[in-house]
Amino acid sequence: MYATTENASPDTLVSLATAEPELAVSILVPMATTGKETAANSTVLKNALRDAGEKVADAGVSDSDQAALLSPATELLDDHEFWQNQGASLGIYLTAGHEPRLVRFGVSVDPQVSVGRRFRIAPVLGLLDADDAFLVATATHDGAQLFTATRADLGDALAVGLPSSAGNEGVENDYENPVQASPPLRPNTGHASISNTQVYGDAPPEWRETRQHDHAQAVVQALTAATSDRHERIVLVAGAEMIGLLRPSGLFAADVDHNPESLTPEDLHAHALKAIESELDAHRADALSTVVAALGRADGSATSDAAELLTAALEGRLGTLIVSAGTAASHDDDLDELVSAALGTAVRIVVAEDEAAPAPLSGLLRY
Numbered sequence: 410m411y412a413t414t415e416n417a418s419p420d421t422l423v424s425l426a427t428a429e430p431e432l433a434v435s436i437l438v439p440m441a442t443t444g445k446e447t448a449a450n451s452t453v454l455k456n457a458l459r460d461a462g463e464k465v466a467d468a469g470v471s472d473s474d475q476a477a478l479l480s481p482a483t484e485l486l487d488d489h490e491f492w493q494n495q496g497a498s499l500g501i502y503l504t505a506g507h508e509p510r511l512v513r514f515g516v517s518v519d520p521q522v523s524v525g526r527r528f529r530i531a532p533v534l535g536l537l538d539a540d541d542a543f544l545v546a547t548a549t550h551d552g553a554q555l556f557t558a559t560r561a562d563l564g565d566a567l568a569v570g571l572p573s574s575a576g577n578e579g580v581e582n583d584y585e586n587p588v589q590a591s592p593p594l595r596p597n598t599g600h601a602s603i604s605n606t607q608v609y610g611d612a613p614p615e616w617r618e619t620r621q622h623d624h625a626q627a628v629v630q631a632l633t634a635a636t637s638d639r640h641e642r643i644v645l646v647a648g649a650e651m652i653g654l655l656r657p658s659g660l661f662a663a664d665v666d667h668n669p670e671s672l673t674p675e676d677l678h679a680h681a682l683k684a685i686e687s688e689l690d691a692h693r694a695d696a697l698s699t700v701v702a703a704l705g706r707a708d709g710s711a712t713s714d715a716a717e718l719l720t721a722a723l724e725g726r727l728g729t730l731i732v733s734a735g736t737a738a739s740h741d742d743d744l745d746e747l748v749s750a751a752l753g754t755a756v757r758i759v760v761a762e763d764e765a766a767p768a769p770l771s772g773l774l775r776y
Contacts, residue, residue, distance in 0.1 A: 414511040425528040430504035435529035440495040450492040464524040481509035515562030527745035535760040540693035545681045547669035548647040553628045563678035569635035572627040625654035644681040713768035722750035729757045729773040733766035
């Protein structure tokens with residue numbers, strides 16, 4: 410593959426939404442992930458490329474420049490291996506003079522193509538929903554990992570320098586401690602007249618406990634550093650002993666008593682989501698009720714006017730943006746502009762079901 414395929418992450422989506430290319434081509438297509446249906450994936454892209462070609466031509470791009478612009482996507486059509494390893498949807502983001510961005514999404518989208526000033530991420534905006542995303546930390550005595558996650562799927566493991574083990578580095582697997590002490594102080598492993606007794610076997614319980622405690626503290630310190638600038642809640646998946654060591658840190662919104670090494674990625678996601686979903690739902694409901702109440706007061710602290718929302722986002726006055734699911738799925742260039750402005754100023758995004766959203770677009774203002 411000439412281009413790197415990325416799993417969707419908040420950083421990836423924000424970088425795409427806030428980019429300012431001369432001409433942005435966004436191709437979003439649903440993917441089959443198993444069975445014979447995967448053979449049709451390239452056909453889905455082929456149809457989307459036909460639409461993209463027409464829209465690029467309408468934007469005034471010459472035939473030769475059009476071919477060069479779309480060639481990274483066109484070359485994928487014959488890459489059999491590429492089509493066997495896809496997520497629920499694929500996003501292809503193209504602009505002249507830059508490497509293509511190929512992004513796997515864990516949520517399904519309807520096929521759509523946009524050509525304009527902004528890349529289109531609105532159909533997968535739920536992946537940036539503060540009440541849709543969370544982190545999953547796994548911990549055992551052999552190491553720890555931190556994963557991104559959404560309600561839809563488990564994302565990548567983050568390279569954040571978590572400890573790899575409980576600290577046996579430089580120590581033999583068997584506890585071998587030459588004892589140089591007066592006979593009464595030696596462990597009962599040999600005759601008192603022996604001047605140098607060697608202890609073989611498991612480490613003393615207090616030594617093992619100390620190593621485990623130190624390992625847990627190292628995990629907490631690494632997680633604290635890795636998540637200091639993130640807002641997602643963290644779910645801990647670990648055995649009871651590790652949970653007992655890590656829970657007092659206060660880092661975790663929920664925990665799951667299960668050995669993570671025995672779980673598939675799908676099971677790990679399911680266990681973590683079950684533990685955190687009610688809290689995610691409660692925070693989303695609170696955000697919606699706050700905006701509904703502010704709109705009802707009509708005191709200028711909230712608005713459902715798209716133009717006012719865009720102005721507020723550009724000026725840094727927009728605090729929370731609520732987008733109905735139907736609006737997020739629409740083919741709307743103005744929404745691309747609003748999303749770009751909102752993400753550029755760290756606005757909280759909430760994607761709500763159409764019946765729960767107070768309006769297609771609404772938001773709470775900071776001031």
